Amino acid sequence: MINRKTLLELGWILPSIAIPVGMLVAVIVSAFGMNIGVPSQAGTIQPAAIDTTPPFDQPGVLRQVGPNQYEVALIGQVWSFNPRELRVPAGAEVHFVATSRDVIHGLHIEGTNVNVMLIPGRITRQRAVFREPGQYRFVCHEYCGIGHHTMYGTVIVEER
Amino acid sequence: MATARVEVNPSLRTVHRLTGAFIGVALVALAIANVPGILQGYDRAGVDLYPYARPVIQSYYQGLTIHGVMNVLVWTIFFLSGFFLFVTVYALDRPLASTRLGWVAFWIMLAGLILALVAMLTDAASVLYTFYPPLKASPLFYIGLTLIVVGTWFVGANIWMTWRRWRRDHPGQHTPLAVFGTLATFALWTIASVGLAIEMLVLVIPWSLGLTTDIDPLLARTLFWFTGHPIVYFWLLPAYVSWYTMVPRLAGGRLFSEPMARVAFLLFVLYSIPVGLHHQFSDPGLGGGIKLVHTFMTFAVFFPSLLTYFNISASIETGARWRGGTGWISWVRHVPWGNPALTGQIMGMFLFVPGGIGGLTNASYNVNQAVHNTTWVVGHFHLTVGGAVTLTFMATTYWLIPYLTGRALWGRRLAVAQPILFFVGMTIWSETMHRLGLAYMPRRTYITQAPYVPEEWRDPMILLGIGATGMIIGGLLYFFIIIMTLVVSREPAQVEVPLPRPGVESKHEHVPALLDRWRPWLIGSLVLIAIAYGPVFYQLLTHVSTVPGQSGLW
Ligand code: HEM
Ligand SMILES: [Cu+2]
Ligand SMILES: [Cu+2]
Numbered sequence: 210m211i212n213r214k215t216l217l218e219l220g221w222i223l224p225s226i227a228i229p230v231g232m233l234v235a236v237i238v239s240a241f242g243m244n245i246g247v248p249s250q251a252g253t254i255q256p257a258a259i260d261t262t263p264p265f266d267q268p269g270v271l272r273q274v275g276p277n278q279y280e281v282a283l284i285g286q287v288w289s290f291n292p293r294e295l296r297v298p299a300g301a302e303v304h305f306v307a308t309s310r311d312v313i314h315g316l317h318i319e320g321t322n323v324n325v326m327l328i329p330g331r332i333t334r335q336r337a338v339f340r341e342p343g344q345y346r347f348v349c350h351e352y353c354g355i356g357h358h359t360m361y362g363t364v365i366v367e368e369r
Numbered sequence: 370m371a372t373a374r375v376e377v378n379p380s381l382r383t384v385h386r387l388t389g390a391f392i393g394v395a396l397v398a399l400a401i402a403n404v405p406g407i408l409q410g411y412d413r414a415g416v417d418l419y420p421y422a423r424p425v426i427q428s429y430y431q432g433l434t435i436h437g438v439m440n441v442l443v444w445t446i447f448f449l450s451g452f453f454l455f456v457t458v459y460a461l462d463r464p465l466a467s468t469r470l471g472w473v474a475f476w477i478m479l480a481g482l483i484l485a486l487v488a489m490l491t492d493a494a495s496v497l498y499t500f501y502p503p504l505k506a507s508p509l510f511y512i513g514l515t516l517i518v519v520g521t522w523f524v525g526a527n528i529w530m531t532w533r534r535w536r537r538d539h540p541g542q543h544t545p546l547a548v549f550g551t552l553a554t555f556a557l558w559t560i561a562s563v564g565l566a567i568e569m570l571v572l573v574i575p576w577s578l579g580l581t582t583d584i585d586p587l588l589a590r591t592l593f594w595f596t597g598h599p600i601v602y603f604w605l606l607p608a609y610v611s612w613y614t615m616v617p618r619l620a621g622g623r624l625f626s627e628p629m630a631r632v633a634f635l636l637f638v639l640y641s642i643p644v645g646l647h648h649q650f651s652d653p654g655l656g657g658g659i660k661l662v663h664t665f666m667t668f669a670v671f672f673p674s675l676l677t678y679f680n681i682s683a684s685i686e687t688g689a690r691w692r693g694g695t696g697w698i699s700w701v702r703h704v705p706w707g708n709p710a711l712t713g714q715i716m717g718m719f720l721f722v723p724g725g726i727g728g729l730t731n732a733s734y735n736v737n738q739a740v741h742n743t744t745w746v747v748g749h750f751h752l753t754v755g756g757a758v759t760l761t762f763m764a765t766t767y768w769l770i771p772y773l774t775g776r777a778l779w780g781r782r783l784a785v786a787q788p789i790l791f792f793v794g795m796t797i798w799s800e801t802m803h804r805l806g807l808a809y810m811p812r813r814t815y816i817t818q819a820p821y822v823p824e825e826w827r828d829p830m831i832l833l834g835i836g837a838t839g840m841i842i843g844g845l846l847y848f849f850i851i852i853m854t855l856v857v858s859r860e861p862a863q864v865e866v867p868l869p870r871p872g873v874e875s876k877h878e879h880v881p882a883l884l885d886r887w888r889p890w891l892i893g894s895l896v897l898i899a900i901a902y903g904p905v906f907y908q909l910l911t912h913v914s915t916v917p918g919q920s921g922l923w
Contacts, residue, residue: 225675229668249657253914319809324738325651330914333653350742350811354922358819
């Protein structure tokens with residue numbers, strides 16, 4: 210028996226199901242079809258061992274890991290990033306490998322998907338492609354103590 | 370059965386002092402919380418007021434800790450405890466199973482609050498309300514917050530026992546919707562709070578006392594968010610109970626569909642817990658696949674809010690039509706806007722719409738990376754807990770405080786303007802916070818002292834100042850009205866508890882048996898938790914990584 214009330218309810222409920230399902234499909238397509246991922250398991254590391262464990266023994270040094278692919282280590286510590294400045298070639302795929310020396314920090318590089326947490330004891334990996342040459346600011350966005358707001362750096366993307 | 374409840378059973382009055390005590394503490398907490406709120410509001414507008422606050426507030430982050438803890442852990446939880454105890458008593462028309470247990474809960478929670486407040490005010494716990502280890506605060510802070518949680522278990526137990534007795538005396542009757550929603554809230558909260566309890570009792574408190582030296586920050590964080598998402602339903606569902614049971618009557622109508630309301634509450638029991646990883650999409654050490662599962666579950670828990678939106682709108686419309694409203698949209702004029710207890714709640718509902726939609730964005734797995742830890746998120750939860758929940762609770766006090774004290778609300782017109790002003794301020798402020806978030810402005814940051822603020826943030830920051838001013842005046846007006854009511858008002862209050870009267874605002878709708886049973890839904894909830902969190906905790910416990918605590922960083 211379909212009366213007016215039932216029709217009204219259906220008219221609301223069906224889109225209410227369809228919209229989230231549509232969004233979920235979009236997320237799945239972008240995650241697997243376009244390979245836009247979030248950080249996943251990437252290993253553990255003791256903060257005390259950071260300075261002697263590659264790649265963290267050479268933070269900020271670009272290492273080529275494939276055709277037009279680079280890897281670079283970054284360390285968060287109170288209240289600065291090591292390095293504060295990073296140079297990468299335009300158009301390359303850059304894999305950031307990061308961790309924290311003390312408390313939880315954040316790392317957000319403007320204009321990229323590198324918006325991640327740096328947790329002491331864990332390694333964070335995320336990749337980014339900087340298409341346009343220029344300067345990209347990155348900031349710590351997790352409270353890490355009284356100097357938190359001074360913790361930032363710059364990625365300099367160079368024409369090649 | 371009576372058709373109208375005119376005379377109130379005098380034995381119900383024993384709950385008045387208890388509810389009054391909880392709500393009194395809640396209001397004091399709200400006032401304390403928003404002193405730093407004002408400072409933060411202007412800091413985001415580029416005006417640094419902290420140098421003037423120094424004798425009391427040492428730093429931006431001490432203030433932010435007080436703002437977060439006192440707003441979302443104290444104002445909300447104390448208010449809802451008092452509110453739910455009151456609703457249970459009045460909807461079941463019988464006194465609490467144990468008024469003494471109610472007071473025990475109150476004193477435990479108050480003791481916890483005082484401990485935490487001492488730690489925060491002495492700058493010994495400036496770790497924000499999420500207190501992520503390895504930042505290490507004074508043990509008083511953690512013990513205090515834990516006591517508040519323990520107190521809520523006693524509140525829940527009391528309500529449960531009261532309901533059991535009612536059931537024994539009324540075999541075969543459906544639980545009234547208000548109590549049904551209350552029980553659903555405490556059911557999900559009791560399960561959900563286990564995460565926080567383990568984090569505190571097993572990891573954080575022993576560590577802060579020096580009994581252990583190292584801690585696994587990711588494990589602690591994951592336990593925190595196990596509780597940290599469902600806690601938002603602990604704040605929100607009391608507002609839903611009010612929207613479902615009291616708003617229809619305040620609007621002069623009745624609830625559109627009671628079975629649909631029960632479905633909504635049960636879906637919260639089912640889906641509100643296995644979603645916590647949507648706060649941890651950007652964390653290392655957790656699998657990408659399981660994060661996607663939590664996205665899926667979060668989308669599912671959005672559904673009952675959509676049901677609510679429809680049901681409540683239809684109920685308000687019913688009321689307006691009964692009052693003579695006609696047409697597609699012009700019935701809106703027949704909503705009794707002059708009643709502040711209603712207008713405040715409707716303003717809250719308006720804020721909840723963009724709040725809920727933004728929440729879906731946050732929960733969208735990789736899309737989250739566009740907004741995570743930016744001011745977008747702060748804009749989002751000020752719409753939900755800071756807007757919808759807070760305005761609903763405030764509006765509730767517009768009938769509840771007169772009811773409890775016998776004094777008529779002072780300044781009714783002002784009380785209608787108050788939520789509207791807050792709503793307008795919040796709309797401007799929150800929209801701008803969202804926009805600045807998309808321009809990468811970080812949250813939890815002393816912006817006036819940050820060396821990296823780009824020019825493009827400057828103009829929107831002026832709007833933040835304007836919006837915050839509206840919120841602040843709306844907030845001050847609220848306290849002014851309440852204080853005048855308590856101190857100046859001499860007129861006797863003529864208010865009733867706006868619970869639906871059987872047969873008038875509540876239809877005798879058929880309620881399917883499955884919607885009046887708990888066990889299948891609780892089992893379903895546990896199964897979903899096992900699916901969503903089993904792999905997470907297995908992975909964490911097989912890859913423990915502990916680090917030393919850090920104190921003295923603020
Ligand atoms: C006058 C009204 C208010 C103003 C101007 C205000 C302002 C702010 C600002 C600017 C922040 C961001 C600070 C930052 O991330 O650096 C903030 C954070 C926050 N606010 Fe409010 N707020 C107000 C009312 C409320 C209310 C009523 C609630 C909840 C009931 C609330 C809950 C929170 C929470 C939970 C945070 C996050 C704290 C954290 O990140 O640790 N606020 N508020
Ligand atoms: Cu930081
Ligand atoms: Cu959440």
